[in-house]
Amino acid sequence: MCGIIGYIGNKQAQPILLSCLKRVEYRGYDSCGIAVSSGSIKVYKDVVRVETLAKVMPQLGGTAGIGHTRWATCGEPSQVNAHPHCDCAGNIAVVHNGVINNFQSLRQQLISEGHTFISETDTEVIPHLIEKYYNGNLEKAVEAALRVVEGSYAIVVVMVGEPKLVAARKDSPLIIGIGDRESFIASDVPAILNYTDRVIYLEDGDIGVVTRDNIEIAREGTAVEREEHKILWGVEEAQKGGYEHFMLKEIHEQPKVIRDTLVEYTQMAEPVVDLERMRDEGIESMLILACGTSYHAALVGKYIVEELVGIPVRVEIASEFSYYGQTLARTLAIVITQSGETADTLKAMKRLKEVGCRVVAITNVVGSSASRVADQTIYTRAGPEISVASTKSFTAQLMVLYWLAMGYSKADARRLASMLLGLRQLPSKVQRVLDNGDIILQCARYLAKYENVFFIGRGINFPVALEGALKLKEISYIHAEGYAAGELKHGPFALLGENTPVIAIVAQDNTYEAMLTNIKEVKARKSPLMALAEEGDEAISELADFVITVPRVDAIFSPVVNAVVLQLLAYYTAKERGCPVDFPRNLAKSVTVE
Numbered sequence: 001m002c003g004i005i006g007y008i009g010n011k012q013a014q015p016i017l018l019s020c021l022k023r024v025e026y027r028g029y030d031s032c033g034i035a036v037s038s039g040s041i042k043v044y045k046d047v048v049r050v051e052t053l054a055k056v057m058p059q060l061g062g063t064a065g066i067g068h069t070r071w072a073t074c075g076e077p078s079q080v081n082a083h084p085h086c087d088c089a090g091n092i093a094v095v096h097n098g099v100i101n102n103f104q105s106l107r108q109q110l111i112s113e114g115h116t117f118i119s120e121t122d123t124e125v126i127p128h129l130i131e132k133y134y135n136g137n138l139e140k141a142v143e144a145a146l147r148v149v150e151g152s153y154a155i156v157v158v159m160v161g162e163p164k165l166v167a168a169r170k171d172s173p174l175i176i177g178i179g180d181r182e183s184f185i186a187s188d189v190p191a192i193l194n195y196t197d198r199v200i201y202l203e204d205g206d207i208g209v210v211t212r213d214n215i216e217i218a219r220e221g222t223a224v225e226r227e228e229h230k231i232l233w234g235v236e237e238a239q240k241g242g243y244e245h246f247m248l249k250e251i252h253e254q255p256k257v258i259r260d261t262l263v264e265y266t267q268m269a270e271p272v273v274d275l276e277r278m279r280d281e282g283i284e285s286m287l288i289l290a291c292g293t294s295y296h297a298a299l300v301g302k303y304i305v306e307e308l309v310g311i312p313v314r315v316e317i318a319s320e321f322s323y324y325g326q327t328l329a330r331t332l333a334i335v336i337t338q339s340g341e342t343a344d345t346l347k348a349m350k351r352l353k354e355v356g357c358r359v360v361a362i363t364n365v366v367g368s369s370a371s372r373v374a375d376q377t378i379y380t381r382a383g384p385e386i387s388v389a390s391t392k393s394f395t396a397q398l399m400v401l402y403w404l405a406m407g408y409s410k411a412d413a414r415r416l417a418s419m420l421l422g423l424r425q426l427p428s429k430v431q432r433v434l435d436n437g438d439i440i441l442q443c444a445r446y447l448a449k450y451e452n453v454f455f456i457g458r459g460i461n462f463p464v465a466l467e468g469a470l471k472l473k474e475i476s477y478i479h480a481e482g483y484a485a486g487e488l489k490h491g492p493f494a495l496l497g498e499n500t501p502v503i504a505i506v507a508q509d510n511t512y513e514a515m516l517t518n519i520k521e522v523k524a525r526k527s528p529l530m531a532l533a534e535e536g537d538e539a540i541s542e543l544a545d546f547v548i549t550v551p552r553v554d555a556i557f558s559p560v561v562n563a564v565v566l567q568l569l570a571y572y573t574a575k576e577r578g579c580p581v582d583f584p585r586n587l588a589k590s591v592t593v594e
């Protein structure tokens, strides 16, 4: 869950490494460092953000180097545990993203062979292994070293006297960027978009030998071809576009994201997922697996698919999936993951494959690990999502689930036609939510002074209550819980009172009357109440202290407009509390460790 970079070319490496590192800082930001090679390897690293490192570090001359921004897994954030790590002689430097599971035994072995270690990290075994196996050819030594390593890794290696960088990946993302007489290596695309839009995605097991003018990729010593991709996103998209935070920019991108994802699928000749063929093959139920926000999208997906397609859908938290027996016969498995790199989800995918399940991945990152493991991949077209808190990827995931289900809906043609119209109108409905920010800002200013909050919803909006609570938790540090509204009276009522606001999602569907009852119960216990209600709902304004009006939509699409309201509410509340919105403490964008 770190960000790694490599540069080799005809320009000074240091400024380029630092600017690229800044763009992958959302992958982890507890410490960082770079190493530059020119006659010797010079390393500078510390427990600071990249911006500070750039200010305090000396000029390290050289046109080849590597860099790293860290999210500690093995060894606490410290100067000595920061990357890059070197061999005994300091001639080889390595940056690494991933986890080496057998590093303890390798370390003992190397110590018994005379190597000395200075950090607590798993990564440090890699430069020592390369040193052990080096016999005049760096990539051969890297290959030999990785043969004894167990775990996940994306690494970049630089060595004194070797006019090349060597890169390798296994279960961790890594790309190579092609420039004009310069080459780049990075954990992901936004890092290098300032320099090139030509990239190659390395596959698991690939080793890339990268020089200023050439890139060679091999697998188990045999040369392989990898397709070059032209990135359609502009640098701008990877930058804030004039918004104060990536999160606010990404929230405001949702009308376009919904449109782009719908355009993508309405143009497809073939159905998103050929459920018909699968039914012929005996598929009778669906299992959806995911983590965090993607899990909440999966829960909404259950309501959509069960209502429209009529097959039973089970939704599981990916990290729990491997703990109980599974009857997966005749089940289509769908995993949802924005980054495509979440370790819990990847592990569950592999387990599904082992038991012969067909696995479809819904992901936002082309070339991600999930897209490699899956039998079929459906891409959301949300563009790069930089802010740790997922927003536009959530609504893009819902678009795919709507489209998937509508493709097999039992609904009659009239219903389908009205749904299609409803989908096409969603971007403008969401835009109206975005334009109605003042009341949301007012509610946020009110909410910012509280430490405990409940979100309640029913039916298809219960998962949206969970998502609203997650957003508020992760960026404003307020303890928030999402609850099925009917569940409050089975315990949480004990926590209600003047200091515990409740945010209720009141949709105009078969849950409306029951939600009104629950709201009266909440008010009877003196909790301040904010309600999300459809325009024209008079009854609610008599009950709630604050009413955030949302545009009228088909009930099945209400999770989209309600989710955008709650994203903005969390954003403004976090801002009001002075929180680092895009880089909340203790979190990272893609969680690549279990």
Ligand code: AGP
Pocket (backbone or CB within 6 Å): 291, 292, 293, 294, 336, 337, 338, 339, 340, 341, 342, 345, 388, 389, 390, 391, 474, 588, 589, 590, 591
């Ligand atoms: C949501 O805002 C968080 N970033 C987190 O819960 C995230 O949804 C979770 O880690 C799953 O990530 P994925 O969709 O990339 O697999």
